[in-house]
Amino acid sequence: MIMQVGITGGIGAGKSYICRLFKVLGVPIYNADNSAKMLMVEDPEIIELVTTNFGKQSYFPNGMLNRKYLATQIFTDESKLQMMNEIVHPKVRKHYNDWVEIQLRKNDYIIKEAALMFTNDHYKELDKVIVVKAPYEDRIKRVLERDKRPKQQIEEIINKQRKEEELSVLGDYFVSNDDSKLIIPQVIELHRQFSEMNSLVSKS
Template sequence: MLKIGITGGIGVGKSIVCRLFAILGIPVYDADTRAKWVMHNDQALKEELTEAFGPEAYTEAGELNRTYLAKTAFHNPQKLELLNSLVHPHVGNDFTNWVEANQSAPYVLKEAALMFESESWRQMDEIIVVSAPLDVRIKRILQRDPHRTQEDVEAIIAKQLDEDEKMVRAQHIIYNDDKQLLIPQVLKLHEQFLSKV
């Protein structure tokens, strides 16, 4: 089965592109959502996170303490690397099981903001990068997340792999720059992928 990765920095519009593929009947694995699920439900990972970050990593009710983990890891590169190194292998296993469950589809998509950073691009046959100009991205994020400041957004973008680097490493680029229509770009790729299966 053809496995297509879809990535891009915050605010480029990966989710809307994935929704278009989903309308075409293509299963989409949302790595961020599944990572949260795995962190809540994978007992081995829960033990690893508790050992690495202390008992505060989970509440007394056994819920993931996202605020604590974000505060601990986001401002400390070593802790962030540790968090990712623990979570990503479990998400990789979850994705493998999900692919098995979707064998009837012509191809599948995996949406992940950190496709290259997490090395999960290695599981993919081809990569799509969704691209948008920086000013458009910042405007979108501030509209979507009014609690964030422009400085917050710029800090997040600065931590992500440079967009030009992602575009060089991808086989396909979808431009979501508010100038080019998304649907024709998605349909063209959909036809290309179908022709390969």
């Protein structure tokens, strides 16, 4: 069975950058957040549930997601955030499991990238979880440059996500995305360890 590794961390921590490095090393990457966005505009059941529960303004006339509107709905109301997760997460889980089936016997291991790795029990299906950590101010700066969101909204998102102290307890491995350590050597070392682990499992 293929080894499944999760990568998580708060918004702006640098998860996607770390995943790009693993991809360069030949590791298949499943981006749960991108898959969720794709399913929200392609899956008829999700579209119907989102429209019913959040209003027709959730989608533009061309069918694209009104992200700004939904962000104001979700990140100001905990119950609405929970509702959205209940609509989208089961579909993403099935989509991921189908993707894993395709990767079987082709690779030493695969990586699943998700911001909300520990909001449900799905992480327990993974063999290992990497937590990407970065200083608070660095995270805000990255998201400001990337998404052009208001700083207050970014801070609200960070405050609603799990604190790094909590992630540190739940994670198996850690990548420090700051000035204390070089990133690439950390990723190469993890790649070596995961490849060896899967090799040992395959031989047993």
